[in-house]
Amino acid sequence: MSDDKKQAGAPFEEDRHGGKYLLGGMAAAAVILLALHGNQTVDGAKVSGNLDVGWWAEPGLSPAVFLILTVLTSMAAFFAAKSETIDWREVGGEYGRVALLSGCMIGTVFLFKIIGFALSILVFAGVVAFIAGFRAGRLIAIAVAASVSMVLIFRVGFSVWFPRPELFKLIDLPFWLQGVL
Amino acid sequence: MIDTIFLGLQQLGDPMVWVALIGGSILGIILGAIPGIGPGVGIALLLPVTYSMDPLAGITLLMGLYAAGWYGGAIPAITINTPGTGVNVLTTYDGYPMAKNGEPKRALSLAYASSFVGGVFAVLVLMVAAWPIASLSRYLTSIDLGMAALLAMVLVVVAHRGSELASFALLGAGLFISTIGLETAYGSARYTFDTTWMLAGVPLIAVILGLFAIGQAFTLIFSDRQVAKGNTEVNRGLLGGFVEVFKYPKTLFRSAGFGVGMGVLPGVGEFLAQFFAYTTARASSKTPEKFGKGAPEGIIASETANNAVPPAALVPLLSLGIPGEAFTAMMLTVFTIHGIDPGPTLFEENREFVAGLYMTLLVMNVVIVLLLLAGTRWIAKLSNIPDRLLGVVIFCLALVGSYSTNYRLTDTIIAIAFGVLGFALRRANIPMVPIILGLVLGPIMERYFRQGIGAAGGDLTVFVSRPISLVFLITIIALVALALRNAFSGRKKGAANVNG
Numbered sequence: 001m002s003d004d005k006k007q008a009g010a011p012f013e014e015d016r017h018g019g020k021y022l023l024g025g026m027a028a029a030a031v032i033l034l035a036l037h038g039n040q041t042v043d044g045a046k047v048s049g050n051l052d053v054g055w056w057a058e059p060g061l062s063p064a065v066f067l068i069l070t071v072l073t074s075m076a077a078f079f080a081a082k083s084e085t086i087d088w089r090e091v092g093g094e095y096g097r098v099a100l101l102s103g104c105m106i107g108t109v110f111l112f113k114i115i116g117f118a119l120s121i122l123v124f125a126g127v128v129a130f131i132a133g134f135r136a137g138r139l140i141a142i143a144v145a146a147s148v149s150m151v152l153i154f155r156v157g158f159s160v161w162f163p164r165p166e167l168f169k170l171i172d173l174p175f176w177l178q179g180v181l
Numbered sequence: 182m183i184d185t186i187f188l189g190l191q192q193l194g195d196p197m198v199w200v201a202l203i204g205g206s207i208l209g210i211i212l213g214a215i216p217g218i219g220p221g222v223g224i225a226l227l228l229p230v231t232y233s234m235d236p237l238a239g240i241t242l243l244m245g246l247y248a249a250g251w252y253g254g255a256i257p258a259i260t261i262n263t264p265g266t267g268v269n270v271l272t273t274y275d276g277y278p279m280a281k282n283g284e285p286k287r288a289l290s291l292a293y294a295s296s297f298v299g300g301v302f303a304v305l306v307l308m309v310a311a312w313p314i315a316s317l318s319r320y321l322t323s324i325d326l327g328m329a330a331l332l333a334m335v336l337v338v339v340a341h342r343g344s345e346l347a348s349f350a351l352l353g354a355g356l357f358i359s360t361i362g363l364e365t366a367y368g369s370a371r372y373t374f375d376t377t378w379m380l381a382g383v384p385l386i387a388v389i390l391g392l393f394a395i396g397q398a399f400t401l402i403f404s405d406r407q408v409a410k411g412n413t414e415v416n417r418g419l420l421g422g423f424v425e426v427f428k429y430p431k432t433l434f435r436s437a438g439f440g441v442g443m444g445v446l447p448g449v450g451e452f453l454a455q456f457f458a459y460t461t462a463r464a465s466s467k468t469p470e471k472f473g474k475g476a477p478e479g480i481i482a483s484e485t486a487n488n489a490v491p492p493a494a495l496v497p498l499l500s501l502g503i504p505g506e507a508f509t510a511m512m513l514t515v516f517t518i519h520g521i522d523p524g525p526t527l528f529e530e531n532r533e534f535v536a537g538l539y540m541t542l543l544v545m546n547v548v549i550v551l552l553l554l555a556g557t558r559w560i561a562k563l564s565n566i567p568d569r570l571l572g573v574v575i576f577c578l579a580l581v582g583s584y585s586t587n588y589r590l591t592d593t594i595i596a597i598a599f600g601v602l603g604f605a606l607r608r609a610n611i612p613m614v615p616i617i618l619g620l621v622l623g624p625i626m627e628r629y630f631r632q633g634i635g636a637a638g639g640d641l642t643v644f645v646s647r648p649i650s651l652v653f654l655i656t657i658i659a660l661v662a663l664a665l666r667n668a669f670s671g672r673k674k675g676a677a678n679v680n681g
Binding site: 017018019022023026027030033036040041042044053054055056057059060062063066067069070071073074076077080094095097098101102105106108109110112121124125128129131132133134142146149150153154158160161162163 | 577581604605610623
């Protein structure tokens, strides 16, 4: 293996962290879901109008088995993992941006119904590009190019339907243009 | 066999199949050639589109992405020492040194030729092996098939050495998520929290888009990878390798054999195939000292093995209906949507589909090589695209893909939630494949076990009274014991990584 390999790593070769906490969180979530088992599944024998098919067909059997598997293995993985030192400020900043991007995605779904597909993607791509660190001319170019590409791929290419936005009720646009935008 | 070939050629008369074949191949090469993306993102993004296509065209599109991705991944591995996909890592060992020594064309040509031989060899094995295995599966009972599904999942977990416990946990999570919604025995709701939108279960498309596309987009948006400069000025003169590979017939066909063998086994896949092929090639070489410094056998071993895997991975899917890894698990959903049941009946009731698939896979390898020979000069420059720009593009595609499937905000929210999970899993280096396999195989396993145990009147000795089931059971117990021993002995040695 040549020394050059150290110089150029792919994104999937970055330093990793947070596994112990993620597994701990999974174990906790699985325990909570297991505690809700009685409330979230029904007893087959008590379902009105149905005969008792047998224990193997009980609706609650599979979720219980799979949750127990998750609890046991994620707890074992949690305790088996080496302890980690986490820079919580860095992690907080990173996941804060993840939350911001997630919020933008949800917001864009609402925007589809108000300003239409093309404009929503223009806004969304602009915001994501801004969060990604692009500024000024490159930001505008990326947002416009992304919006045009998405219109060409989904609206023109695959004829994907989207609900008619409120904006088009206010502006008198040709029908074909409304279909594209 | 001749009938099958003629029947397959007839299926190639459909222009949509050609559109899917060429389109999938081009996209696969592009996505493979851009470091850090890989065909998984493309398959996730295009999966909803394939549901509205003819099944053969849909599967061809996905297979094009899958197979061409590995071909394309060799380009940045050789030109800039950065593998396009994870499975091209070993190609950098000899491909980049060869390119650095002034022979980038030779390295690329060897990679293309090896990939072509591996791919075609595996398709021929698929044509020969899938039908007999499917015929044998006729003698399997529900219990045997349920145990086969369980064995496939356990093999996937065990294959992730160093992350066995975390993989088990994710498998459990995937299996649990698959139970959400209405169950079939009593028609009762499970874990729907009294909502109506959860009655249909967690949408697989949203989960796949989240884990593979949105999770990857988050990773790319925060990436600070500097684009490496390399020798990307390559064009013509790429045919020489198609003669040179046959100067190393043992390495070539042994590596293809490793690829097929590992591809058929669930969970093993490209990584181990190329690892075994490479180490065996070095051990049996007359000039092992040249490995890592530009040995042609190194490129041949790595590329032949990893490209033999995709067609081989279709063997258990077509013959038993059991996918062995995430990509074929995604393909199984296309079968399900179109009401095609993989297994013995597939070869009787859908002969045209099977024959067409064989022929498209064969033609696909030719098309991919032609595309690479014509376009390597431009494809090589794709590796210079900044990660953050790719992240923006994937976000836009994933947003539209997740919403337009059912026009439900909840689908987008589920995709985002799994995107965050995928991002966290990538950060922690925990594999995502077990969760997808759990989601896809969970309902299959539950259905078979309910049928089998029900037919036995609830008698659990049915697991050991059936010889095939008994063999599967013993294998599963042995594998789980091995995985647990590895997990805990690794910890004792202090070698356990963060995943346990």
